[in-house]
Each structure stands twice: as C-alpha cells, then as structure tokens.
Amino acid sequence: MPELRKDPVLGSWVIIARERAKRPSDFARRPPEKRKGQETCPFCYGREDQTPPEVLAYRPGEGEPNTPGWSVRVVPNKFPALDHRAELASREVGPFTFLSGRGVHEVIIETPEHEASLVTYPREQLEAVWRALIERYQALARDPDLRYIQIFKNHGAVAGASLEHPHFQLVATPLIPPLIQQELDASYRYYTARHRCIYCDIVEWEERENQRIVEKNDSFLILCPYASRAPFEFWLLPRRHKSHFFLLTPSELRELAAILQEVMRRLAASLEDPPYNLMLHTAPVDLEAAEYYHWHLEVIPRLTVWAGFELGTGVYINPTPPEVAAKFLQVSLRDIH
Amino acid sequence: MPELRKDPVLGSWVIIARERAKRPSDFARRPPEKRKGQETCPFCYGREDQTPPEVLAYRPGEGEPNTPGWSVRVVPNKFPALDHRAELASREVGPFTFLSGRGVHEVIIETPEHEASLVTYPREQLEAVWRALIERYQALARDPDLRYIQIFKNHGAVAGASLEHPHFQLVATPLIPPLIQQELDASYRYYTARHRCIYCDIVEWEERENQRIVEKNDSFLILCPYASRAPFEFWLLPRRHKSHFFLLTPSELRELAAILQEVMRRLAASLEDPPYNLMLHTAPVDLEAAEYYHWHLEVIPRLTVWAGFELGTGVYINPTPPEVAAKFLQVSLRDIH
Numbered sequence: 001m002p003e004l005r006k007d008p009v010l011g012s013w014v015i016i017a018r019e020r021a022k023r024p025s026d027f028a029r030r031p032p033e034k035r036k037g038q039e040t041c042p043f044c045y046g047r048e049d050q051t052p053p054e055v056l057a058y059r060p061g062e063g064e065p066n067t068p069g070w071s072v073r074v075v076p077n078k079f080p081a082l083d084h085r086a087e088l089a090s091r092e093v094g095p096f097t098f099l100s101g102r103g104v105h106e107v108i109i110e111t112p113e114h115e116a117s118l119v120t121y122p123r124e125q126l127e128a129v130w131r132a133l134i135e136r137y138q139a140l141a142r143d144p145d146l147r148y149i150q151i152f153k154n155h156g157a158v159a160g161a162s163l164e165h166p167h168f169q170l171v172a173t174p175l176i177p178p179l180i181q182q183e184l185d186a187s188y189r190y191y192t193a194r195h196r197c198i199y200c201d202i203v204e205w206e207e208r209e210n211q212r213i214v215e216k217n218d219s220f221l222i223l224c225p226y227a228s229r230a231p232f233e234f235w236l237l238p239r240r241h242k243s244h245f246f247l248l249t250p251s252e253l254r255e256l257a258a259i260l261q262e263v264m265r266r267l268a269a270s271l272e273d274p275p276y277n278l279m280l281h282t283a284p285v286d287l288e289a290a291e292y293y294h295w296h297l298e299v300i301p302r303l304t305v306w307a308g309f310e311l312g313t314g315v316y317i318n319p320t321p322p323e324v325a326a327k328f329l330q331v332s333l334r335d336i337h
Numbered sequence: 338m339p340e341l342r343k344d345p346v347l348g349s350w351v352i353i354a355r356e357r358a359k360r361p362s363d364f365a366r367r368p369p370e371k372r373k374g375q376e377t378c379p380f381c382y383g384r385e386d387q388t389p390p391e392v393l394a395y396r397p398g399e400g401e402p403n404t405p406g407w408s409v410r411v412v413p414n415k416f417p418a419l420d421h422r423a424e425l426a427s428r429e430v431g432p433f434t435f436l437s438g439r440g441v442h443e444v445i446i447e448t449p450e451h452e453a454s455l456v457t458y459p460r461e462q463l464e465a466v467w468r469a470l471i472e473r474y475q476a477l478a479r480d481p482d483l484r485y486i487q488i489f490k491n492h493g494a495v496a497g498a499s500l501e502h503p504h505f506q507l508v509a510t511p512l513i514p515p516l517i518q519q520e521l522d523a524s525y526r527y528y529t530a531r532h533r534c535i536y537c538d539i540v541e542w543e544e545r546e547n548q549r550i551v552e553k554n555d556s557f558l559i560l561c562p563y564a565s566r567a568p569f570e571f572w573l574l575p576r577r578h579k580s581h582f583f584l585l586t587p588s589e590l591r592e593l594a595a596i597l598q599e600v601m602r603r604l605a606a607s608l609e610d611p612p613y614n615l616m617l618h619t620a621p622v623d624l625e626a627a628e629y630y631h632w633h634l635e636v637i638p639r640l641t642v643w644a645g646f647e648l649g650t651g652v653y654i655n656p657t658p659p660e661v662a663a664k665f666l667q668v669s670l671r672d673i674h
Binding site for chain 2: 004005006007008009010011012013014015016017018027081094095096148150152153154157158159160161169171173177178179180182183186187190198199201202205209225226227228229231271272274277278279280281298300303305306307308309311312313314315316317318319321322
C-alpha cells in the first residue's frame with residue numbers, strides 16, 4: 001500500500017508509492033518526448049480492457065460499459081498514487097509521522113481521438129470534460145475519509161505526462177494539502193481583517209490596472225499573476241465569488257470552456273505547443289461555502305527548469321515579467337494568422 | 338533591474354529577472370541535453386575574458402588575475418538573478434509588495450578541466466572548492482543588505498545546468514527565503530519544547546534504526562530522509578551541531594569531501610550519471626550561532642518529474658521508498674565493479 005509521510009521539520013507530506021517502486025535500472029534515460037504511440041494506447045477505442053473498469057462514461061449512442069462509443073471516459077489510474085482499499089490509519093514512530101495511503105486516483109480521458117487536444121477539439125467537448133470532472137468530484141466528496149480532491153492536467157512529457165492521449169487526472173487525499181491549507185489560511189486572515197475576499201480584490205485591482213489581464217468574458221478573467229513563478233503562467237478566476245468550483249451553471253461552463261480554450265490556443269500557437277501543468281484550486285470537500293476562499297485555475301507552462309536555487313529556497317526565478325507575458329497572450333489568433 | 342515580488346496570497350517570493358527577459362521565440366524547443374561544448378566554453382582556460390572579472394581564484398603557480406593557471410575560479414554570473422548595484426527598496430502597490438532585486442550571484446568554477454566532474458577530480462579539488470565557497474560566503478556576509486546566501490549546484494540540463502563545465506553557484510538575497518524560514522521556525526519550536534535540536538534527534542534515531550543510512554564517517558552521516566521527495570534523495574548531516582556551515586575545520590572539510598564524493602560516485606555509477614541539484618541549508622548570515630538549527634546538504638536527483646499534482650498541492654509523489662534507495666547507495670563501488 002502507498003503511504004503518506006510527514007517531513008519532521010517542514011511538516012510537508014510526501015506520498016511513498018511502493019507500488020510504483022522503481023529500481024535504479026528502471027530510471028534508464030529515455031528521450032524525454034518518447035511516449036506511448038497510438039498503436040498501443042490504452043485510452044483509445046478498442047482497448048477499454050487495458051484500463052481498470054470505467055467509473056463513468058458519456059455514450060452519445062447506446063453501448064455497453066468498457067466498449068467503444070464513449071465521448072468522455074473516466075477510469076481508475078492503473079498505477080495509483082493512493083489506494084481506495086487502504087484503511088485510514090495514522091502512526092508516529094520516533095520523530096516520524098505516517099498516514100496510510102488511502103485515496104483515489106482517476107483518469108478523465110477527454111476524447112476518444114488520440115491526436116486531438118484541448119486546443120483542437122470542439123468547445124462542447126471541453127464542457128463535457130468539466131461535467132465529468134464535476135460528476136466524479138461530487139461522487140467522491142461523499143466519502144468521509146477524503147478531505148481534498150485535486151484536479152489537474154499534465155500536458156507533454158516535460159510536464160510529467162506519461163501518456164500523450166489527452167487526459168485530466170483527479171487525486172483524492174485523506175488530508176488537506178499544504179499549499180491549499182496555506183491559501184485557505186492566508187485568505188481567511190485577509191477576510192477577517194478586511195471583510196473582503198483577497199481574490200475578489202485582486203480581480204478588481206487587475207481589471208482597473210489592466211497590466212496583466214489576458215482575456216475576459218462575463219463570468220471569467222484570465223490574467224498573468226503579479227508574482228508569476230514561471231514565464232507565461234496564467235490564472236483563470238471566476239468573477240462570481242464561490243469557494244467550490246462544482247456549482248458552475250451551464251452558461252458558466254460554456255464560458256469557462258470558451259475562454260480557457262481561446263487562451264490555451266494562443267499559448268500553443270505562440271510557444272510551439274509547450275508542455276504545461278493545469279491545476280484546479282478549490283475548497284476542501286468538507287468546507288461549507290466560505291466567504292473567504294475563491295476557486296480558480298492555475299496554468300504553469302514548463303519552459304524553464306526549477307533548479308537548485310528554487311528547490312533550496314522556495315523562491316522562483318522567472319525571466320519573463322507577467323506584464324510582458326500578458327501582452328503576448330492578449331494577441332488573438334486572428335491577428336497571429 | 339531585477340525585482341522581488343511577493344505573492345499576495347501565499348506570501349512567497351519570486352524574482353522577476355527582467356535582464357533575462359525572454360520573448361516567446363527564445364523558448365524554442367532544443368534537445369534538453371544540448372549544452373555549450375568545450376570549444377566555446379567560457380569557463381575553460383584562455384576564455385577568462387568571457388566572464389566578468391574574477392572575485393577570487395586559487396593559482397598554485399604565479400599568474401595574473403583573469404588569465405589561465407587557476408585551479409578554482411569565482412566570477413560574477415554574467416546573467417545575474419539579482420544585482421549588486423540595486424538600491425535596497427520596498428514598495429506596496431495595491432495588494433502587491435515589491436522589493437528591489439538587490440543581491441549577488443556568483444559562479445564557482447570547480448576545475449579548469451571541462452570534462453572533469455565532482456565524481457572524477459581528486460578529493461583535494463573538492464576541498465578547495467569548499468574553501469572557495471567559505472571564503473566568498475564570509476566576504477559577502479559582511480554586507481548588511483544581504484540576509485541569506487544560498488549555495489547550490491545544478492548538474493545536467495534536466496536539473497537546470499546551462500553550462501556543462503562543473504560549477505557551483507551562490508546567490509545572496511536581501512530576504513530570508515521562505516523554505517529556510519520554515520526550517521528555522523520549525524526547528525525553533527522543537528527546541529523550545531524539548532531543548533534538543535531536531536536534526537541531532539534525527540541523526541540519533543536514524544543511526545539506531547539503521548534503515549536509511551547510506552554512509553558515515555567520524556564527522557558526517559549521509560542518509561535518505563524519511564520523507565524523501567524524490568527517488569535517491571539524500572542528505573549529508575554533520576555530527577557536530579552547528580548552525581553555520583563555514584566553521585568547518587580542515588579535517589572536517591577533508592571528511593566532507595571524502596564522504597560526499599564516495600556517495601556521489603555510487604549515485605553516478607548506479608544511475609548513469611543522473612542530473613541532480615545539490616543545496617546547502619545553513620543559517621541566515623545575521624543569525625548568531627543557534628542551538629536550534631543544524632546546517633546540512635540536500636541532494637535531489639532529477640529522475641522523476643514534479644507535475645500538476647505536486648505543483649497544485651505541495652505533496653510529492655515518490656515511487657522509490659528511501660529504505661530501498663539507501664540500500665542501493667550503500668553498495669560501494671568496489672562491489673559494483
């Protein structure tokens with residue numbers, strides 16, 4: 001079973017996933033962009049038996065589970081970082097704290113088309129992906145052992161994607177991750193002091209300043225954050241203050257898909273389809289709707305390498321000011337072509 | 338001038354290095370292992386004029402500054418992340434905090450031999466490198482504007498090295514980096530509660546348990562930490578409790594070089610010379626010798642990619658338990674060959 005271990009000094013956590021244990025020989029160097037091709041891809045039509053049985057699928061026509069014909073398909077990760085069968089248990093041994101690796105790790109296959117991507121498939125497809133994410137989120141949120149559900153997407157081998165067929169991932173953890181806890185704590189302190197949400201204040205400030213806004217519509221705003229950790233980092237912030245993402249209305253879902261695709265297309269066009277990580281930041285499952293927290297998406301293109309300075313200090317060096325990045329991402333594809 | 342920006346929510350810092358500003362076209366994809374070869378390397382003999390003038394060099398024979406003949410050479414980084422000419426200034430604009438990018442960024446060229454490395458040059462060479470690091474650290478520590486000096490080494494392009502000629506780096510910052518502050522705070526709380534140093538306790542526990550120890554000598558211990566963030570991560574801990582690293586005696590320097598080289602050689606032999614980051618963790622320059630903090634080295638091989646889950650949560654997934662990693666690193670080279 002995987003296990004969660006707490007760093008005795010920093011209090012941060014790691015997941016030691018013994019099931020994924022690798023011997024030194026398994027780390028032999030491969031060309032970083034070499035990925036499983038379409039010929040053997042377990043996420044393509046006809047290979048549904050190569051994944052664990054699906055937990056959700058949208059099938060526009062008829063069709064049996066775990067057969068072709070789906071438009072979006074959700075399956076448990078074959079090599080999960082956490083295990084749903086683990087008993088929740090905690091232990092202290094000497095200076096060390098241990099928590100059993102209870103959790104869920106699922107893969108949301110965005111489309112049956114291996115060569116498609118978030119920037120090429122239709123907007124309706126991205127809306128369906130988000131509907132599937134919400135559906136799985138709400139199903140897992142009922143499990144009292146799971147305290148946080150992290151939704152993310154890795155695009156490109158440099159960003160950690162091991163399969164190229166487009167997919168999101170979802171990892172449900174038995175603890176609130178430290179980065180989310182830090183955001184919650186800081187937002188709570190800000191709210192307590194000023195009775196305002198810090199993210200609402202940032203949205204208001206950025207719209208007024210108009211230095212780092214990339215794109216906006218009635219429901220969302222995309223900006224390059226003031227303290228961007230990486231070149232072309234951008235955040236998608238909902239205008240409507242909500243701590244939980246899953247309350248999106250159908251029209252908001254449409255607007256989310258539209259603005260995210262538009263900016264992702266600009267990123268892909270101007271930077272040769274760069275590798276990136278996309279992360280949802282939302283409130284913990286057991287938190288009631290909170291005035292102080294504001295869900296959002298963060299996208300980090302992986303164009304530079306975080307090295308010894310970043311790993312040693314927690315301070316990131318970013319060569320591209322967000323004001324410059326925002327200007328590039330403001331240029332619509334119409335103007336590029 | 339570069340600038341330091343504080344994330345309004347997390348309170349973390351980034352360095353926006355405008356001097357290194359890149360347009361999208363500068364991020365065009367290159368093979369990751371393509372690095373500047375020996376033919377044009379600015380760190381080789383005869384190209385001393387291609388770096389800023391040296392601030393320190395060891396010259397076994399006679400010889401003018403900035404000419405060949407040196408064994409270790411320290412130069413300012415040509416593309417510094419921070420600038421020594423910046424005035425120290427801080428400003429708040431709306432929700433955002435800014436600090437001028439005052440600091441120092443130097444490169445410690447470990448050897449004149451382009452093809453050599455930390456695992457191939459003689460032990461005496463590594464001792465000389467550490468003497469140079471201490472010398473530069475102590476010189477810069479006299480500047481009252483500089484609060485922390487981060488010493489690190491990136492090996493391999495995947496780990497962020499842009500030049501292959503072996504070198505350490507040193508970045509002096511006008512603030513105490515958040516990761517170091519977290520370590521200081523946690524160590525202080527532990528000491529206040531128990532009147533013991535948490536690192537001393539870890540050393541004692543690990544020696545007794547003997548599950549994660551890789552190697553030891555009279556002055557140092559190398560172990561794979563309980564909550565390793567990455568496969569084959571290891572820490573070098575001094576047995577003698579000191580908060581500042583620069584008080585190393587000549588015999589400790591010898592033992593540091595010996596044990597570090599031995600384990601680095603095993604890492605290189607069993608994992609095909611993997612990319613890695615090496616980070617020194619030591620007390621801030623303006624902190625008196627403290628009972629609660631314990632300097633150490635951390636080495637993180639870059640064999641896996643931190644992706645959306647890690648960036649979104651701050652929780653690391655590590656497929657190789659440190660107990661397994663320690664067993665592999667215990668095998669001496671005599672037994673491998």
